[in-house]
Amino acid sequence: MTEKSLIEEKFRDIEYNLKTINEEIAEAAIKSGRKPEDIDFMAVTKTVDEMYINHAIDCGITLIGENKVQEMLRKKPNLKLDGVKKNLIGHLQSNKASQIVGEVDMIESVDSLKIAKEIGKQSVKKGITTDILLEVNIGREESKTGFMPEEVEENLYQIAEIEGIRVCGLMTIPPICENNTKLCNFFENIYNMYVDIDSKIIDNVYMKILSMGMSGDYTQAILCGSNHVRIGSKIFGPRIY
Numbered sequence: 069m070t071e072k073s074l075i076e077e078k079f080r081d082i083e084y085n086l087k088t089i090n091e092e093i094a095e096a097a098i099k100s101g102r103k104p105e106d107i108d109f110m111a112v113t114k115t116v117d118e119m120y121i122n123h124a125i126d127c128g129i130t131l132i133g134e135n136k137v138q139e140m141l142r143k144k145p146n147l148k149l150d151g152v153k154k155n156l157i158g159h160l161q162s163n164k165a166s167q168i169v170g171e172v173d174m175i176e177s178v179d180s181l182k183i184a185k186e187i188g189k190q191s192v193k194k195g196i197t198t199d200i201l202l203e204v205n206i207g208r209e210e211s212k213t214g215f216m217p218e219e220v221e222e223n224l225y226q227i228a229e230i231e232g233i234r235v236c237g238l239m240t241i242p243p244i245c246e247n248n249t250k251l252c253n254f255f256e257n258i259y260n261m262y263v264d265i266d267s268k269i270i271d272n273v274y275m276k277i278l279s280m281g282m283s284g285d286y287t288q289a290i291l292c293g294s295n296h297v298r299i300g301s302k303i304f305g306p307r308i309y
């Protein structure tokens with residue numbers, strides 16, 4: 069096949085995948101007593117070429133996520149971002165905060181008080197408020213970043229005080245589970261935490277977004293209360309690093 073026809077084939081795959089995912093999101097939303105439009109559908113674009121990201125945008129994607137500051141900044145000028153939100157979803161180092169603050173709509177991966185303070189400081193410098201989510205290490209895994217579940221509340225009160233940021237919800241990546249019952253337990257734990265925090269009505273804390281669910285588990289995540297799914301490989305195919 070020629071390169072052109074390979075690209076066209078990949079475009080068709082992306083269209084088909086987006087259609088399928090949208091249908092599944094809608095079905096899970098309705099099953100869980102909500103509307104399809106209550107669920108944010110993020111296309112995770114790490115390692116994906118701008119041409120394919122733009123195609124996903126042409127097909128209706130209005131939210132994208134990148135893991136790395138450098139990759140986000142490099143791709144941004146080549147993307148058709150009119151009406152499209154872009155969030156950072158990967159671990160952020162303090163020394164990169166100044167580069168990303170003001171360049172994204174939300175930082176979903178705030179995993180320490182230190183980074184929250186740095187984002188706040190850089191936001192104040194730029195005269196903006198940055199929306200953030202707190203990342204929770206719901207499975208208490210060594211290999212993952214995020215606050216331990218029992219640390220969330222204590223940190224939340226301190227983070228809420230920081231000028232220049234606005235806490236908009238929680239984000240998590242669950243452990244790999246051998247069955248849906250175990251997976252749902254993790255999802256439900258964080259959902260309960262989300263509802264509990266919301267009920268406390270803390271100044272500067274708005275529990276609006278519960279970001280959970282990826283290619284392998286977004287239906288389950290929505291059924292357990294997620295309203296914001298982050299999907300990469302199911303749209304664009306396996307990642308080549």
Ligand SMILES: *Cc1c(COP(=O)(O)O)cnc(C)c1O
Pocket residue numbers: 112114135157158241282283284298299300301302
């Ligand atoms: C890569 C990534 C995703 C998407 O993963 P897929 O399994 O490809 O859908 C979602 N969230 C985060 C934080 C990621 O790093």
